[in-house]
Amino acid sequence: MTDADTLVIGLFEGDGAPKDSPAQVIELLDSGEARASFKALALTHADGKRWLLVGLGAREQLTAERARVAAAVARARAQELSTRALCWQLPDGTPDVGAIAGALVEGTVLSGYRFELYKSAAGAREDSRTPELESLIVAGAGGAEDAVAEAALVAAAVNRARDLQNRPGNDLTPTALGSYARALGEQIEGLSVRVDGRDGIVSRSMGSFAAVAQGSEQEPALITMRYDGTGGGSDEIPPTRPTLGLVGKAVTFDSGGISLKPGAKMAEMKFDMSGGAAVIEATAAIARLRLPIKLVAVVGATENLPSGGAIKPGDIVTAANGRTIEVNNTDAEGRLVLADCLWHAREEGAERIVDLATLTGAVIVALGSTYAGLMSNDDELSGRIAAAGERSGEIVWRLPLHEEYDELIKGKYGDLDNAPEARKAGTIVGGAFLKNFVGDTAWAHLDIAGSAWELDREYVGKGASGYGVRLLVELAKSYCA
Numbered sequence: 111m112t113d114a115d116t117l118v119i120g121l122f123e124g125d126g127a128p129k130d131s132p133a134q135v136i137e138l139l140d141s142g143e144a145r146a147s148f149k150a151l152a153l154t155h156a157d158g159k160r161w162l163l164v165g166l167g168a169r170e171q172l173t174a175e176r177a178r179v180a181a182a183v184a185r186a187r188a189q190e191l192s193t194r195a196l197c198w199q200l201p202d203g204t205p206d207v208g209a210i211a212g213a214l215v216e217g218t219v220l221s222g223y224r225f226e227l228y229k230s231a232a233g234a235r236e237d238s239r240t241p242e243l244e245s246l247i248v249a250g251a252g253g254a255e256d257a258v259a260e261a262a263l264v265a266a267a268v269n270r271a272r273d274l275q276n277r278p279g280n281d282l283t284p285t286a287l288g289s290y291a292r293a294l295g296e297q298i299e300g301l302s303v304r305v306d307g308r309d310g311i312v313s314r315s316m317g318s319f320a321a322v323a324q325g326s327e328q329e330p331a332l333i334t335m336r337y338d339g340t341g342g343g344s345d346e347i348p349p350t351r352p353t354l355g356l357v358g359k360a361v362t363f364d365s366g367g368i369s370l371k372p373g374a375k376m377a378e379m380k381f382d383m384s385g386g387a388a389v390i391e392a393t394a395a396i397a398r399l400r401l402p403i404k405l406v407a408v409v410g411a412t413e414n415l416p417s418g419g420a421i422k423p424g425d426i427v428t429a430a431n432g433r434t435i436e437v438n439n440t441d442a443e444g445r446l447v448l449a450d451c452l453w454h455a456r457e458e459g460a461e462r463i464v465d466l467a468t469l470t471g472a473v474i475v476a477l478g479s480t481y482a483g484l485m486s487n488d489d490e491l492s493g494r495i496a497a498a499g500e501r502s503g504e505i506v507w508r509l510p511l512h513e514e515y516d517e518l519i520k521g522k523y524g525d526l527d528n529a530p531e532a533r534k535a536g537t538i539v540g541g542a543f544l545k546n547f548v549g550d551t552a553w554a555h556l557d558i559a560g561s562a563w564e565l566d567r568e569y570v571g572k573g574a575s576g577y578g579v580r581l582l583v584e585l586a587k588s589y590c591a
Contacts, residue, residue: 114197116160118184121146122169122201132156149183174213175503181217182569200250211251212261219265221569225276264583267395268576274387275574279363279380284411288331294394301397306332316450318429319410322443325420326413333409337397353404355460357451359444359467360386360411367414367440384562385466388578396586403589408455410447426524436521439529444469445543452547463553466578472536474560481507482561485541488552495554498584515542
């Protein structure tokens, strides 16, 4: 018998009570109060413990994503009961036990997230909630210990990304984000971090990135993270395994610059660094897991503000690869930052590049919060990302990059236009623009503007979601199989 104060029993349709269940559990099932339909809940007490019965639906329909949702539903009820130690009991015949057990851990850890960094003592008392869950046990998952431990590590990384997202712009400046990344390099074996400021960005001929940063007094940060693939060990990585490149947009506050955004919901633009947060925490998780893959991660961090020194609509800048860009809307700044960061990742040796960015509002119109938008110049990489998304629950939908879209971004006075006047294919136009900065390297762009916050899934509700961390870890794992 476990020491947990609350036991959660998963029920499949057509199954009876688990073997050795106390009489109270059997009575709950016989009465019909406990049901196996997905997300159904029932509670009883026996042997000095709480017994929480959660419906999992049909056995053949149980996926990792449904397990995350069931875990979140159980975690919410357990929290109401002031649970301190929770034990999940997997039913016999659970398919793919490792994936399901890991998903239960993820759903529990993610749904229990709180952000209270700025609550005063008085405010915390006024907003008092039930105690934190102190321990989680997954029973019936023999042989899945590694999957459970990995899921706990990755879920913690997601929650740290959410912490970064939720911090306001006056606290999480580009310099602060660079310091955070540098501290990870000092803590994690095999991970090195370099942070360049304004002078370093300019010296690398990153005129596109520097142009966005020039409107703010805050120092921008070009964050370059490297994981050597061995976690400090001596294992050799097969030469056929590519160096993975991850690139993140981290505009720590986006006012729109001279092309100023409307005031409504502008406070949410602290979330415009969500791609960078996901890349930083995914890189740290990959290093902590000691995955045998070489990795270079690049995060461009800056504010986008209006000032006497800010870039103006109509200005022309030169990116690090020599392409000139007409800046016809300063609120299309993310692609200006990413352009130089993508080229930098390529120059740093990345052989497969994936970038994450809250790039366009158009992706929310097209896909809502269910899918992130995927654009790619490589079918194999695109398929690998889609599969990683299915495993992680962070699903993507591929959008086309037809050559006709290239005509939309051609500049009148320079090579490219960052914001064509024709309101066509807004999300795809962003991807078509970025394609110009990866050369012949296999690349994929993920527009996560609809998924980075307000995801509204049971295990990730309002506020920051940490979207992308789990997907990127799964992608890295796919190269290590």
